[in-house]
Amino acid sequence: MAYAAQGSMALTAPAPAHDAAGSWLRTVGWNVFPFVVVGGIWEIVAHAGIFPPALFPTLERVAATFVNLTISGILPRHAIETLLRLLSGFALAAVFGVGLGLIMGRSRAAEDYLLPIVSTLAPIPGLAYTPLFLLWFGPGDVTTVLLVGFVSCFAVIYNTWTGVKAVKEIWLRSAQSMGADDRRLFRKVILPGALPYIFSGLRLGLAQAWRVLVAVEMLAAVNWGLGWLIFGARKFLNTDAMLAGIVVIAIIGLALERLVFKRLEDYTVVRWGMMGSGT
């Protein structure tokens, strides 16, 4: 299934290990250098006047706008609203997805009845439902949160379901023969056994929620939010505000990636046994 492998990895260039301070400096240097090159090219193009400055602002202007918007509290408020929507939508997906996945994994009847419906709905890109949700629930927060939850719950359902099914039969039998009742079997064997899968499902779900949220904010006409900020900035040709918003989006995305998705590779590549001693 496509949801099972949306790996994203973030590595920095490995530095040769010499003395600690020198190698640290070199690592920083290697990581900063590409941005200096790209930033330099941007500055040259921006100052050359080939494009109108309103469309291609210099980095100083973007930085100044970034600082102004941050100090005035506009940028933080947009970011907080976006994060709140992300968390509410994701919480919805987590509760609903894990619950449904567990039921489907444990009960054959539930699996037979629910899986066809889930696998009919899952391949449709969630964004395609946006206009439909807008008509049904009106523009605003409700639509955004519901849509984000809807989009990200499929990865959670699939992974939870797979995880429960992947719990070894022999563990269940031995726990049962040692006198575990259903409740204890669930809490002590099934849940811990399925947990790695559930976690990787949650990570995938959060990644999808994040990617879709920005687009939904643009379409759903919310009052605050980073997606709305950059979309609204287009009307007044505020390219600098737009770029400042994109920077914040990148920072949040990078933080999510580093803190949350980083260990995803362990659950895909290593689990398949495809990665040798190479790294």
Next chain:
Amino acid sequence: MIAAEFRASASLRSIRRAVIALLAAGAAYELVARSGLFPPVLFPAIPAVLGTLSDMLADGTMLAHTASTLFRVLVGFGAAILIGTPLGVLMARFQPVERFFMPLVTALMPIPSFSLVPLFMLWFGIGDLTTILIVFYAATFPMIINTWTGVRAVNPLWLRAAGAMGADEKALFRKVIIPGAFPFIITGIRQAFLRAWIAVVGAEMIAASDWGLGWVIFDAKEFLNTDVMMASIVVIGFLGFVFERLVFGALERATVLRWGMMRQARG
């Protein structure tokens, strides 16, 4: 024998239940649609949606929308493969390349492609170019990362063995590195297409052009054409399913499965 019979009857039961579930879901929807709880414009009955779908297929508008969406997604996705794969290979084989591009890839990858739509609309206007570039942006990073991982995961023993048997750099590359990395490259292609498919729908909605499945869905909202919306959603889901299962499944069978690099996943 008994176990086999039991399994057969169990799978028959699964199929029966799947049919029941889908029919029940359809019936529940139909019941709500006809109950008059919601205005029919917002909640069209299934026959209405199917009627619209067949009308749009018959008069060719659906095909035209599909064609322009496929054009955008395939150009962007093709460009992502053409640029992402070599870049991933170069990054894995040459350390300076890796050192230069890896920080950039790491920084750019977490930016959702949709957040660039307003910027690209200002720079490149509304239409094909913006949509294709968004698709390209969405699809490139999975290609780069998976190719890079795949080339690095090639067993060093194979490289040394081929080298000892006198393979030059070119032969090594064509006979060992590319086939060795191919399972990862295929995973990359699949992920890239999945993202490209989502990106094209979203980009078409925001950067409205005149044609395209995403555009037609969003445009239908203005006129409350919920049936058109649902018909297009069905087409989008169907095409995504066809690509994922048939096209890439066939690609996988023709390459890595045939080479014995990967076993077929259990039924």
